[in-house]
Amino acid sequence: MTGTEFEPKIVGFFCQWCADAAADAAGRARIALPPNLRVVRIMCSGRVAPEFILQAFAAGADGVLVAGCLDGNCHYKNGNVTALKRMAVLKTVLTPLGIDSERVRRVGIGADDAKGLARVVSDLVETVRRLGPQPRSE
Amino acid sequence: MPKPKVAMYWLAGCGGCEESILDLGVDLLALTDRADIVFWPIAMDAKYRELDPLPDNSIDVVLINGAVRDEAQERMARLLRRKSKTVIAHGICAQAGGVPGLAGFHGRDKILQRAYQEVPSLESGGLPQAETQTDHARLRLPSLRESLVPLDRVIAVDYYLPGCPPPPELVKEALFNALDGELPERGSVLAESVALCRTCPRLASKPDTIHLKRFHRLYEVRWDPDRCFLEQGLICLGPATRGGCGAQCLKANMPCRGCFGPLDNVSDMGARVVAMLATLLDETDPEKLENIAAGVPDPAGLFYRYTLAASIIKRR
Amino acid sequence: MGKIISIDPITRLEGHGSLRLVYDDEGRFQDVYLQAPDFKGFEKFCEGRAVEELPALTQKICGVCPTAHHIAGVKALDDLFGVAVPPAARAIRELMHNAFIFEDHLLHFFYLGGADLFLGPDEPMMDRNVFGVIKKLGTDAGARIIDIRKQVRQLHATISGSALYPVCGLPGGVSKAISPEEKAQFQVITQKALAFAEWAVGLFHDRVLEGRHYGSLLARPYMKSDTYYMGLVDADGNVSFYDGTLRIIDPKGDVYASFEAADYLSHLAERVVPYSYMKQLYLKQVGWKGLVDGPGSGIYRVGPLARLNVSSGFDTPLAQTEYERMGAALGGWPVHSTFAYHWARLVEILYAAENMVRLSSLEQLTDSAVRNLPEGMGSSGVGVCEAPRGTLFHHYDADRKGLARGVNLLVATQNNAAGIQLSLSEAARAILAHQTEIDDTSLNVLEMVFRAYDPCMACATH
Ligand code: SF4
Ligand code: SF4
Ligand code: SF4
Ligand code: FES
Numbered sequence: 063m064t065g066t067e068f069e070p071k072i073v074g075f076f077c078q079w080c081a082d083a084a085a086d087a088a089g090r091a092r093i094a095l096p097p098n099l100r101v102v103r104i105m106c107s108g109r110v111a112p113e114f115i116l117q118a119f120a121a122g123a124d125g126v127l128v129a130g131c132l133d134g135n136c137h138y139k140n141g142n143v144t145a146l147k148r149m150a151v152l153k154t155v156l157t158p159l160g161i162d163s164e165r166v167r168r169v170g171i172g173a174d175d176a177k178g179l180a181r182v183v184s185d186l187v188e189t190v191r192r193l194g195p196q197p198r199s200e
Numbered sequence: 201m202p203k204p205k206v207a208m209y210w211l212a213g214c215g216g217c218e219e220s221i222l223d224l225g226v227d228l229l230a231l232t233d234r235a236d237i238v239f240w241p242i243a244m245d246a247k248y249r250e251l252d253p254l255p256d257n258s259i260d261v262v263l264i265n266g267a268v269r270d271e272a273q274e275r276m277a278r279l280l281r282r283k284s285k286t287v288i289a290h291g292i293c294a295q296a297g298g299v300p301g302l303a304g305f306h307g308r309d310k311i312l313q314r315a316y317q318e319v320p321s322l323e324s325g326g327l328p329q330a331e332t333q334t335d336h337a338r339l340r341l342p343s344l345r346e347s348l349v350p351l352d353r354v355i356a357v358d359y360y361l362p363g364c365p366p367p368p369e370l371v372k373e374a375l376f377n378a379l380d381g382e383l384p385e386r387g388s389v390l391a392e393s394v395a396l397c398r399t400c401p402r403l404a405s406k407p408d409t410i411h412l413k414r415f416h417r418l419y420e421v422r423w424d425p426d427r428c429f430l431e432q433g434l435i436c437l438g439p440a441t442r443g444g445c446g447a448q449c450l451k452a453n454m455p456c457r458g459c460f461g462p463l464d465n466v467s468d469m470g471a472r473v474v475a476m477l478a479t480l481l482d483e484t485d486p487e488k489l490e491n492i493a494a495g496v497p498d499p500a501g502l503f504y505r506y507t508l509a510a511s512i513i514k515r516r
Numbered sequence: 517m518g519k520i521i522s523i524d525p526i527t528r529l530e531g532h533g534s535l536r537l538v539y540d541d542e543g544r545f546q547d548v549y550l551q552a553p554d555f556k557g558f559e560k561f562c563e564g565r566a567v568e569e570l571p572a573l574t575q576k577i578c579g580v581c582p583t584a585h586h587i588a589g590v591k592a593l594d595d596l597f598g599v600a601v602p603p604a605a606r607a608i609r610e611l612m613h614n615a616f617i618f619e620d621h622l623l624h625f626f627y628l629g630g631a632d633l634f635l636g637p638d639e640p641m642m643d644r645n646v647f648g649v650i651k652k653l654g655t656d657a658g659a660r661i662i663d664i665r666k667q668v669r670q671l672h673a674t675i676s677g678s679a680l681y682p683v684c685g686l687p688g689g690v691s692k693a694i695s696p697e698e699k700a701q702f703q704v705i706t707q708k709a710l711a712f713a714e715w716a717v718g719l720f721h722d723r724v725l726e727g728r729h730y731g732s733l734l735a736r737p738y739m740k741s742d743t744y745y746m747g748l749v750d751a752d753g754n755v756s757f758y759d760g761t762l763r764i765i766d767p768k769g770d771v772y773a774s775f776e777a778a779d780y781l782s783h784l785a786e787r788v789v790p791y792s793y794m795k796q797l798y799l800k801q802v803g804w805k806g807l808v809d810g811p812g813s814g815i816y817r818v819g820p821l822a823r824l825n826v827s828s829g830f831d832t833p834l835a836q837t838e839y840e841r842m843g844a845a846l847g848g849w850p851v852h853s854t855f856a857y858h859w860a861r862l863v864e865i866l867y868a869a870e871n872m873v874r875l876s877s878l879e880q881l882t883d884s885a886v887r888n889l890p891e892g893m894g895s896s897g898v899g900v901c902e903a904p905r906g907t908l909f910h911h912y913d914a915d916r917k918g919l920a921r922g923v924n925l926l927v928a929t930q931n932n933a934a935g936i937q938l939s940l941s942e943a944a945r946a947i948l949a950h951q952t953e954i955d956d957t958s959l960n961v962l963e964m965v966f967r968a969y970d971p972c973m974a975c976a977t978h
Contacts, residue, residue: 111471112472113468116468116511119513133484144479146489147481150492150493152474154493155474155499158500214579215531215974216582219679225665241525247524248524248525269555272554299573300576305561305564306560311556311557311561321926322785322788323800325788326787328788328791329791336539337519338517342554344555364681417918419918448678449677452675452677452691453691497917498569501565
């Protein structure tokens with residue numbers, strides 16, 4: 063740990079068919095995912111209800127990543143489209159709730175794209191590091 | 201057998217829940233035959249000091265409306281809890297904060313600053329004081345809590361009566377069932393847990409899947425008074441709102457704003473509305489989706505209109 | 517340090533409040549302070565909201581007079597969007613507003629203030645309520661009161677969706693047209709309301725005016741405050757609830773100022789009171805000179821008595837007759853006795869009922885054109901109406917996206933805040949100054965003084 067630099071806590075909702083598969087691929091290829099990440103495995107990114115994302119922040123997360131399959135690859139047909147639509151609407155209420163919408167991101171990942179996943183996660187870590195800890199209401 | 205004791209009290213309420221009790225009409229007279237109303241400031245002259253000598257749990261049922269905004273209200277909530285066997289959170293303010301809960305977007309200091317230092321009609325600003333010294337006495341004024349909270353964040357609540365205000369029929373049922381000892385298990389909301397759409401006169405015109413390229417604002421367009429609002433691109437919170445009001449707003453040709461609160465075991469009504477509206481968007485390109493979503497003015501203020509104080513983020 | 521005796525809470529009004537009676541070390545009465553203990557912050561948390569939602573949002577300030585907020589709010593939107601209202605929508609809004617004032621005044625005459633009028637001030641505390649009033653007037657009267665309230669609130673619900681919280685207001689009109697069947701139903705209800713109003717006025721004369729204490733209390737010197745008065749009047753100077761020009765008269769009765777709602781900031785100002793969340797309004801150009809009445813003090817009053825004082829009467833026959841009868845009995849206008857608010861309220865119940873009958877027989881009531889769509893949107897809108905308890909201003913500033921950027925609300929009872937405090941101080945000094953022992957009746961008379969105003973504390977603090 064380099065001094066007291068802020069280490070953001072990132073919660074990643076990874077769909078098991080693509081995102082989590084990519085995470086396993088990263089493990090096998092010894093591509094380290096940033097330690098800030100805590101993965102929550104889910105059946106499909108379409109299963110991530112907006113409540114889960116808010117609960118993650120309430121439980122101490124500084125950033126949330128919803129990672130599902132690339133277009134057309136969702137094992138449940140359009141789960142990833144559902145996730146995309148939900149994120150578009152959710153982002154409009156985050157700022158008034160005191161959450162910078164930059165702290166939340168939704169991506170599609172190829173099941174074997176370990177490097178892509180690593181890049182997305184570390185990119186979010188840096189963005190959130192710049193934003194600082196998620197302010198807690200009193 | 202002495203008559204059971206009933207009380208009604210208001211915290212950060214508006215008087216509308218009291219009106220829904222007065223609207224019991226002849227049933228209110230029937231209530232006074234069955235029970236003694238020991239405390240009800242809007243209608244009766246009993247003072248606070250009359251409550252102190254009452255033994256604990258001697259009030260059979262108390263209806264408390266309004267959320268908890270200041271310290272005096274918090275003390276009264278605790279006192280009434282101690283004095284009462286059954287506490288019913290009366291109305292959406294007591295249940296989830298209600299409209300006054302929207303202060304949560306700004307915080308205590310900002311709401312005070314606006315009213316007492318900024319509004320254009322003030323010639324010189326100031327602030328109400330917790331203590332004011334006059335020549336012969338010190339006058340105390342309750343301070344606001346940092347945030348407004350629903351009743352069950354301060355005391356244990358036995359039942360919830362949703363609505364703004366709850367219709368008189370619901371209030372009557374709750375009161376008389378309480379007196380007859382026929383209430384469901386503690387913690388339940390005393391209304392059906394079915395989405396408003398099911399009792400909406402426009403349900404027939406609501407297709408299974410709705411496809412929208414944009415939302416409209418009420419002042420911009422005319423709409424068909426018989427067709428589902430959502431299907432016409434006008435936001436209606438019906439699908440995410442508990443039924444039981446008789447679709448009042450729909451009958452006035454206006455969309456639902458969710459005052460009956462969420463269905464059972466929904467942890468955040470605003471998030472439920474987000475998920476509901478997301479299913480309507482007829483695009484798959486992220487940017488186009490963002491444009492449709494940006495067409496909703498003040499989404500947080502609308503989705504959380506009655507329940508911000510009970511939202512996941514605010515209730516920590 | 518002296519001693520405080522509290523009347524806590526004050527009762528049979530809308531909202532929280534306490535009276536603090538302050539005594540010095542020798543036990544001599546010094547003064548009374550009215551404290552409004554709660555505050556919600558509507559003027560701040562309405563910022564950021566979509567402007568078209570404000571008439572339904574701001575009405576949550578008060579569940580006893582939500583229609584007034586809805587009307588003032590939707591008129592502020594008409595102004596903000598620069599859109600006129602078609603005849604049918606104007607008739608529908610006015611019918612709703614008059615129906616609301618009719619049953620809200622009745623709420624005070626029977627439910628809140630009734631015990632002060634039909635029962636004596638020395639009545640035991642437990643009986644001083646609507647149940648005691650009904651016991652005194654008889655169950656038939658009780659049933660009649662309950663029935664007319666239910667019917668008129670049903671008329672209100674048919675128009676607006678709810679018996680108390682209307683949602684039908686839109687910039688440029690209303691959301692729902694009235695069907696011929698509904699109109700026919702309204703005509704039946706409004707005739708009943710008129711008959712009830714005449715009965716209620718008769719009751720007031722027989723049971724209250726002829727009663728042993730109303731007249732003597734009304735005549736007490738401490739009941740009199742020679743203040744300015746403000747209210748809406750129409751082109752002929754008659755009382756108007758829905759719209760009109762603001763008229764202020766001085767304590768002698770001469771017109772001091774006439775202005776349109778949009779100019780309210782050049783005439784009215786408010787000051788912060790450290791011991792209460794209720795700010796006090798006063799006439800800006802006269803200035804705040806402390807708790808004194810007279811032409812030199814900026815204290816003014818609003819509400820039923822003020823509307824009768826500022827106007828030349830009513831444009832409906834029964835209300836005009838009762839207005840003239842009241843003026844003759846009380847030595848001509850303006851009438852300064854706070855207890856005359858009760859009688860003025862009865863005159864207005866007649867006026868509201870006559871208006872309801874007139875409005876529900878208007879040809880245009882059932883026109884289908886109930887909305888004009890606004891073409892553009894300005895940056896500021898001011899709406900005014902008379903709420904039962906006094907003049908109500910809604911001022912909305914909006915940005916280009918139609919989100920509220922600044923909200924200022926001057927709400928009915930707030931105009932009377934200084935007047936109520938003045939009345940209480942004068943009454944308490946007169947009643948308690950030479951009393952060593954404070955009895956329940958004296959305390960009740962003190963509460964009867966502010967109850968005459970029918971104060972609404974949730975409104976006054978919002
Ligand atoms: S629930 Fe509605 S009617 Fe009841 S106190 Fe709250 S705002 Fe008023
Ligand atoms: S969305 Fe609204 S208008 Fe449509 S059926 Fe449901 S409640 Fe009725
Ligand atoms: S339609 Fe919706 S906002 Fe209107 S009363 Fe019913 S639940 Fe409340
Ligand atoms: S399975 Fe990956 S997004 Fe649906």
